[in-house]
Amino acid sequence: MKSAVKKFKGLSDKAIAWIFIAPTLILLLAINIYPLIYAIRMSFTNFYANKIGREVKFVGLKNYKKILGKEEIWEKMQITAHFVCWTLVLQALIGLGLALLLNKKFKGNELLTTLIVLPMMLSPAVVGVFWTYLYNPQVGLFNYVVNFFYDFGIFDMIGSSTLAPWSIVIVDTWMWTPFTMLICLAGLRSIPNYLYEAAEVDRASKWQQFIHITLPSVLPFLLLALLFRGIENFKMFDLVAELTSGGPGSATELASINLKREAFEKWKTGYSSAFAVILFVTIFGFGNVYVKVMNKIKER
Amino acid sequence: MRKILSVFLVPVFALLFSFNAKSESLTLGWAAWDPANALQELSKEFTAETGVEMNFEFVPWPNFAERMLNELNNQGKTFDLLIGDSQWIGQGAEYGHYVKLNDFFDANGISMDDFNPATVYAYSTWPKGSPNYYALPAMGDALAWAYRKDWFDRPELQAEFKSKHGYDLGVPKTWDELYDMCTFFQGREIDGQVRYGAAINTERGSEGITMGVTAAMYAWGMQYENPDNPYEMDGYFNSDASVEAVEFYRKMYEDCAPPGHSDAYMVANLDAYKSGQVAFQMNWYAFWPGVSKEDSDGRVSGFFANPCQNVCAATLGGQGISVVSYSDKQDLALEYMKWFAKPDIQQKWWDLGGYSCHMDVLGSPDFVDSAVYAQGFLDSMGIVKDFWQEPTFVELMLPMQERIHDYVVNGKGSAKDALDKIIDDWTEVFEDDGKI
Numbered sequence A: 001m002k003s004a005v006k007k008f009k010g011l012s013d014k015a016i017a018w019i020f021i022a023p024t025l026i027l028l029l030a031i032n033i034y035p036l037i038y039a040i041r042m043s044f045t046n047f048y049a050n051k052i053g054r055e056v057k058f059v060g061l062k063n064y065k066k067i068l069g070k071e072e073i074w075e076k077m078q079i080t081a082h083f084v085c086w087t088l089v090l091q092a093l094i095g096l097g098l099a100l101l102l103n104k105k106f107k108g109n110e111l112l113t114t115l116i117v118l119p120m121m122l123s124p125a126v127v128g129v130f131w132t133y134l135y136n137p138q139v140g141l142f143n144y145v146v147n148f149f150y151d152f153g154i155f156d157m158i159g160s161s162t163l164a165p166w167s168i169v170i171v172d173t174w175m176w177t178p179f180t181m182l183i184c185l186a187g188l189r190s191i192p193n194y195l196y197e198a199a200e201v202d203r204a205s206k207w208q209q210f211i212h213i214t215l216p217s218v219l220p221f222l223l224l225a226l227l228f229r230g231i232e233n234f235k236m237f238d239l240v241a242e243l244t245s246g247g248p249g250s251a252t253e254l255a256s257i258n259l260k261r262e263a264f265e266k267w268k269t270g271y272s273s274a275f276a277v278i279l280f281v282t283i284f285g286f287g288n289v290y291v292k293v294m295n296k297i298k299e300r
Numbered sequence B: 001m002r003k004i005l006s007v008f009l010v011p012v013f014a015l016l017f018s019f020n021a022k023s024e025s026l027t028l029g030w031a032a033w034d035p036a037n038a039l040q041e042l043s044k045e046f047t048a049e050t051g052v053e054m055n056f057e058f059v060p061w062p063n064f065a066e067r068m069l070n071e072l073n074n075q076g077k078t079f080d081l082l083i084g085d086s087q088w089i090g091q092g093a094e095y096g097h098y099v100k101l102n103d104f105f106d107a108n109g110i111s112m113d114d115f116n117p118a119t120v121y122a123y124s125t126w127p128k129g130s131p132n133y134y135a136l137p138a139m140g141d142a143l144a145w146a147y148r149k150d151w152f153d154r155p156e157l158q159a160e161f162k163s164k165h166g167y168d169l170g171v172p173k174t175w176d177e178l179y180d181m182c183t184f185f186q187g188r189e190i191d192g193q194v195r196y197g198a199a200i201n202t203e204r205g206s207e208g209i210t211m212g213v214t215a216a217m218y219a220w221g222m223q224y225e226n227p228d229n230p231y232e233m234d235g236y237f238n239s240d241a242s243v244e245a246v247e248f249y250r251k252m253y254e255d256c257a258p259p260g261h262s263d264a265y266m267v268a269n270l271d272a273y274k275s276g277q278v279a280f281q282m283n284w285y286a287f288w289p290g291v292s293k294e295d296s297d298g299r300v301s302g303f304f305a306n307p308c309q310n311v312c313a314a315t316l317g318g319q320g321i322s323v324v325s326y327s328d329k330q331d332l333a334l335e336y337m338k339w340f341a342k343p344d345i346q347q348k349w350w351d352l353g354g355y356s357c358h359m360d361v362l363g364s365p366d367f368v369d370s371a372v373y374a375q376g377f378l379d380s381m382g383i384v385k386d387f388w389q390e391p392t393f394v395e396l397m398l399p400m401q402e403r404i405h406d407y408v409v410n411g412k413g414s415a416k417d418a419l420d421k422i423i424d425d426w427t428e429v430f431e432d433d434g435k436i
Helices: A001-012 A014-042 A060-068 A071-102 A109-121 A126-134 A139-150 A164-189 A193-201 A206-234 A236-241 A255-264 A271-300 B002-021 B034-050 B061-073 B086-094 B102-107 B116-125 B155-165 B175-185 B210-217 B241-257 B264-273 B283-291 B330-340 B345-354 B376-383 B393-408 B417-434
Strands: B025-031 B053-059 B079-083 B136-139 B145-147 B197-201 B278-284 B301-305 B319-321
Touching: A014 A271, A060 A271, A071 A109, A071 A164, A071 A206, A071 A255, A071 B175, A109 A164, A126 A164, A126 A236, A164 A206, A164 A236, A193 A206, A206 A271, A236 A255, B025 B034, B025 B061, B025 B330, B034 B053, B034 B283, B034 B330, B034 B345, B053 B061, B061 B079, B061 B086, B079 B086, B079 B330, B079 B393, B086 B116, B086 B319, B086 B393, B102 B330, B116 B136, B116 B319, B136 B330, B145 B210, B145 B283, B145 B376, B155 B175, B175 B197, B175 B241, B175 B278, B197 B241, B197 B264, B210 B393, B241 B393, B241 B417, B264 B278, B264 B283, B278 B283, B283 B301, B283 B376, B301 B376, B301 B393, B330 B345, B393 B417
Parallel strands: B025 B053, B025 B079, B197 B278
Antiparallel strands: B079 B319, B136 B319, B145 B278, B145 B301
């Protein structure tokens, strides 16, 4: 034991740091970096995982050219963009609104917070399945509630190409707005009271207090929440797969659903690796730009 | 102490011996549906005869193909026997997933002449029609129709229908008649409830809408390719008749389906029918024993084969049973197959609700009267047509699912556009596979 301690003592700080970091690093390399490099390598081949014994050929940039030149892929990207943009806008507005509401002290505040947070604790697959029932035009609650306010008659949220893209936006907003709300609430609670007291002394209106104190303080938190949600929704799969299977037709076929079909149903491994790399670069690029913008806002 | 030891050790040893005695076991994979339960029941007899324990893994239909094909592609040893879809035979044979059965059949006196020719062609042979067998026909099936006989029998509805259409309300002989009857019931109030025309296949994820629309396309005389020049699809798959059939199917969806029936297949159609929403349901014969069982006096439900239009044809379902080449228990699996092929077992299979393909069963004088849907089954099996059975069938199925769903349910583009695009997709697949 003593000799072990002695040996340990003999190591430099840098070596000890490496010993502690090494397991994480090895795991990261094994689970993230190696598959990424492998996928990049695959993306330049015509490999099919189900065609055993077939010669794997290097095809250069053929897969990338094919994907980027395919009209349907751009359609999927548009569908994904529609989904990501609208969910972010709605979750930002509703999440911030709810956070402002729950930041006030009132009876039942804690219970209400817990209830609002419940949807995000559910499994996305389960949420997808039960919303298909809620959207059912004959027996679903959604139609009933909408028709209670205005008589639209029978309408099919997930069977109509116009409504289906909104149906997935609504469900994701329902499920994940609490997340944005919680992060914003944390931001709101970190604002020191003396700022508002000083504003009161300066006779600033509530609106001016919101614009000049609340919003700038909570904005970095909100942006962080939106970054998480943006990345998650860009690769959204389970909820939409259960809710619409990408249908009707391809009206809700997000890029990730299309990728799964190409990779694990058609088994076009080389092609789908290229598609995965493109998606990864897109998320990575957007993420980096976003973080830079966020840091600039923080600095202000 | 000895007593205490004996109290504990005797049961432990007994348990160990019992495991040892039952160490021989087989695992069979199939879809989770009524016939699978019937097979489980039937297989108890095999266990009783041989002592071989039978384990089953039944996968729900929406995940069936994905689960099983992943297993085969990974050369998994989970299954010794697999009852796989007819379209998998090309893949099973060419990629070496299934054991070739010719020598086994010859050695054990199993003749394919003893089975319905359409089922042998569809479930067992690869290349198609060649005497190379990779499966034993296990479960004959085709897409058919059930209708609410009790509504059809109402005199006031019969009179109203006849005055409107000039012919009797009954089993439709053509798709045009089917459409007339579906629209007749669409939105009609019967016994205080609003009813709809037909629950047809519209499912997007796996194979549902393709199986449904091809039922119409086959009846219009669609051919996938030039019979004299394989893989030449232009002018055949997208012929005027095919376009008309797809347009007709969309009309059926728009004018006859219940609200919200936009992603429906087997279970959804069954539910819509059983809950009294629709007058007709499109479904596989495999479900008729269950429907029939709930209607012991035959008053509520009637069954009929796919209606004709330009020709008489039906979409093939059903499966053959294959031995998985990656199994360590191939001999035992072949023993099961030998047992399953026996005529008396095949008769029991039919009696339990499985659709035997054995000619002794189908040709028996009692067969037609043995179930209300038996005649329809016989008729259908004589006119069945199947989707591509190429090894790349999944790659062929998925674009068809998307394009047809886009047109029929989503209302995007035209039927001709959809079929043309499918041909483009298929051409790419065949080119990539070196077939063109």
